Amino acid sequence: MAVKSRFDDVAKLVDTEQGFISREIFVDPDLYREELDKVFTRAWLFIGHESLIPNPGDFYTTRMGEESVILCRDKAGIVHAFLNSCRHRGMKVCRYEQGNTSIFTCPYHSWTYTTDGKLQGVPQYRSLYDGNLDRDANSLVSVAKLAIYKGTVWATWDRNAPEFLTYLGDAKIHLDQALDCRDGREGGSEVIGVHKWVFPSNWKFAAENFLGDTYHNPSHRSVDLIGIGPSAASGKKGRRDNELEHAQHVWISFPEGHGVHSAIQPENNEYVDSFLDQPVLEKYFRHCYEERKRRLGEQARLMPFVGTIFPNTSYHGRQPRGLCAWHPHSPTSTEGWRFFLVDADAPKEVKDYLRRYYMRYSGPAGMTEQDDMENWLYATSASVGTVARRYPFNYQQSLGAWTREHATLGGTVSVQVTEEIARGYYRRWKSYMGGGGWDELLGKDGVTQRAAE
Amino acid sequence: MSAEPLAAEAPQKTLLPRNDAYYRLKADMEDFLYAEADLLDERRFRDWLNLLADDITYFMPIRRNVKFGQHTERENTRQGAGISWFDEDKWTLTKRVDQILTGVHYAEEPLSRVTHMISNVQITRVTPDVNEPREVELRCRFLVYQNRIEYETYTFVGKRTDLIRKTADGWKIARREILLDQNVLLAKNLSTFF
Numbered sequence: 001m002a003v004k005s006r007f008d009d010v011a012k013l014v015d016t017e018q019g020f021i022s023r024e025i026f027v028d029p030d031l032y033r034e035e036l037d038k039v040f041t042r043a044w045l046f047i048g049h050e051s052l053i054p055n056p057g058d059f060y061t062t063r064m065g066e067e068s069v070i071l072c073r074d075k076a077g078i079v080h081a082f083l084n085s086c087r088h089r090g091m092k093v094c095r096y097e098q099g100n101t102s103i104f105t106c107p108y109h110s111w112t113y114t115t116d117g118k119l120q121g122v123p124q125y126r127s128l129y130d131g132n133l134d135r136d137a138n139s140l141v142s143v144a145k146l147a148i149y150k151g152t153v154w155a156t157w158d159r160n161a162p163e164f165l166t167y168l169g170d171a172k173i174h175l176d177q178a179l180d181c182r183d184g185r186e187g188g189s190e191v192i193g194v195h196k197w198v199f200p201s202n203w204k205f206a207a208e209n210f211l212g213d214t215y216h217n218p219s220h221r222s223v224d225l226i227g228i229g230p231s232a233a234s235g236k237k238g239r240r241d242n243e244l245e246h247a248q249h250v251w252i253s254f255p256e257g258h259g260v261h262s263a264i265q266p267e268n269n270e271y272v273d274s275f276l277d278q279p280v281l282e283k284y285f286r287h288c289y290e291e292r293k294r295r296l297g298e299q300a301r302l303m304p305f306v307g308t309i310f311p312n313t314s315y316h317g318r319q320p321r322g323l324c325a326w327h328p329h330s331p332t333s334t335e336g337w338r339f340f341l342v343d344a345d346a347p348k349e350v351k352d353y354l355r356r357y358y359m360r361y362s363g364p365a366g367m368t369e370q371d372d373m374e375n376w377l378y379a380t381s382a383s384v385g386t387v388a389r390r391y392p393f394n395y396q397q398s399l400g401a402w403t404r405e406h407a408t409l410g411g412t413v414s415v416q417v418t419e420e421i422a423r424g425y426y427r428r429w430k431s432y433m434g435g436g437g438w439d440e441l442l443g444k445d446g447v448t449q450r451a452a453e
Numbered sequence: 454m455s456a457e458p459l460a461a462e463a464p465q466k467t468l469l470p471r472n473d474a475y476y477r478l479k480a481d482m483e484d485f486l487y488a489e490a491d492l493l494d495e496r497r498f499r500d501w502l503n504l505l506a507d508d509i510t511y512f513m514p515i516r517r518n519v520k521f522g523q524h525t526e527r528e529n530t531r532q533g534a535g536i537s538w539f540d541e542d543k544w545t546l547t548k549r550v551d552q553i554l555t556g557v558h559y560a561e562e563p564l565s566r567v568t569h570m571i572s573n574v575q576i577t578r579v580t581p582d583v584n585e586p587r588e589v590e591l592r593c594r595f596l597v598y599q600n601r602i603e604y605e606t607y608t609f610v611g612k613r614t615d616l617i618r619k620t621a622d623g624w625k626i627a628r629r630e631i632l633l634d635q636n637v638l639l640a641k642n643l644s645t646f647f
């Protein structure tokens with residue numbers, strides 16, 4: 001039976017036309033359960049990266065929603081993802097984070113599963129099961145669909161979900177900027193490490209932050225004042241190099257609920273000085289920049305900043321570079337996973353410098369993101385009160401200030417800081433919570449499209 | 454970075470002889486660590502920075518859940534490679550202090566209340582020797598308690614290996630490895646020093 005919250009009409013909680021969204025959707029336990037059922041079992045979720053499982057038998061224990069999932073490359077080299085729960089009595093089959101195996105042995109009663117998830121061994125199969133337990137029907141529960149895109153691995157529990165690239169829609173060219181090599185070659189990234197941490201906040205605060213909430217910049221004042229970017233030792237303030245100094249920033253909401261903040265460089269786009277603290281890096285990134293321009297031509301003008309792929313995958317496109325999954329734990333608790341990316345074939349000095357920069361910028365020990373976590377925590381905790389819940393959040397920023405007259409960018413484009421992306425995200429969230437069909441979830445039906453106008 | 458094996462991963466099998474010189478030096482080291490803890494707990498961050506050697510390495514690996522027999526090889530992320538919680542030098546540690554002292558680092562504004570408890574101190578290596586110590590490697594346990602604003606409380610417990618160096622300006626910390634006994638970090642931030 002479908003999970004149902006105590007709210008008769010969840011749609012009423014989200015008014016994207018007037019720009020008000022109820023705090024209930026960030027704190028209410030019933031809505032949270034409903035969300036796990038209606039959003040997290042349908043949407044495509046980011047679950048890992050091929051570089052974590054390069055060889056047959058490699059596995060990486062990941063998550064989808066609240067649940068543990070085994071990402072595994074089988075003996076034949078095919079990538080699978082299964083619910084990490086034994087079909088017999090539910091034991092967590094794999095408690096290791098990562099490794100290589102020929103078989104998964106359940107610690108409880110020793111059922112074994114092969115690397116493609118099939119039930120293989122059942123102790124005393126003949127004497128206790130008369131030798132006729134249906135092995136296929138008792139294999140590990142597989143995701144309904146799995147997609148590998150430029151090294152990243154995505155999965156959904158919904159058999160009827162569209163293919164991943166359809167789901168991604170026009171957000172693709174923006175996500176590409178995070179996944180492609182710095183010199184413009186396609187793909188080629190590798191994960192050099194993963195942060196995992198738990199913070200007391202609703203998961204949507206994190207997702208929304210990366211949708212292009214440029215407005216929260218002042219909360220990073222401390223780090224901007226002291227300077228921690230790749231040119232900080234050379235006297236530049238700020239938390240990153242200002243690579244987009246001459247670019248037109250754009251904030252784009254996509255009908256599937258995704259949102260990005262990217263930038264378009266001027267026609268004769270020139271390399272902006274960056275990585276000044278390390279001559280080797282300065283040279284390398286200058287080279288990559290020119291090479292990318294040569295390779296991609298006009299398309300090289302598009303540069304990434306941040307984005308969120310609906311519902312809970314975020315990326316940072318350049319400084320620092322990585323992908324996040326915001327795993328829900330409860331209405332007021334979230335487990336953040338950040339996968340740090342570099343070009344696999346970047347020189348050693350480049351990788352070494354980047355990892356150091358990533359560590360001082362990102363995650364719970366990161367000088368920038370510590371302040372984000374503080375905001376998400378106290379925005380959540382100050383919204384649980386009975387009175388607080390009566391007053392919706394304000395999402396009226398830059399209402400109506402957008403255009404669809406951008407043939408190459410896709411989506412609804414704003415050239416000023418805007419909450420249009422957040423409005424688009426919650427409009428889509430509402431479609432999921434209403435149990436909408438895939439046409440509606442992709443923003444293809446007339447009703448929701450009109451509602452945006 | 455030191456080429457020495459990580460003492461925390463490969464504990465010394467042979468103990469230094471327990472004699473008067475050892476215990477005198479151990480008492481000195483304990484005093485030094487307690488005074489250091491005071492500086493942090495009293496939020497004298499600039500004074501704390503003065504206790505760090507200019508070439509300090511400050512490292513906190515991420516701990517992973519690995520199969521039996523793979524602990525030495527794979528349990529902890531490595532200093533100098535990939536991503537850890539901290540893999541820092543004096544420049545970044547100074548930046549962290551500068552950030553707190555801006556007064557607008559909201560994750561530490563208002564400042565947390567922090568207490569560092571240090572115990573189980575053992576000296577594991579002394580060069581050139583215990584009577585004339587120039588560098589002292591020691592192991593200890595830490596319990597760092599953090600309370601911020603009203604209800605936020607975190608307890609960080611683990612093991613530490615320090616290299617303490619004698620200089621004209623007193624003892625300085627030349628290397629610190631912090632083994633926090635957690636896998637998924639059970640805290641929203643690591644905004645305190647260890």
Ligand code: FES
Binds near residue numbers: 088108109111
């Ligand atoms: S729960 Fe796995 S074999 Fe019984």
Ligand SMILES: [Fe+2]
Binds near residue numbers: 209216220368369372
């Ligand atoms: Fe931020």
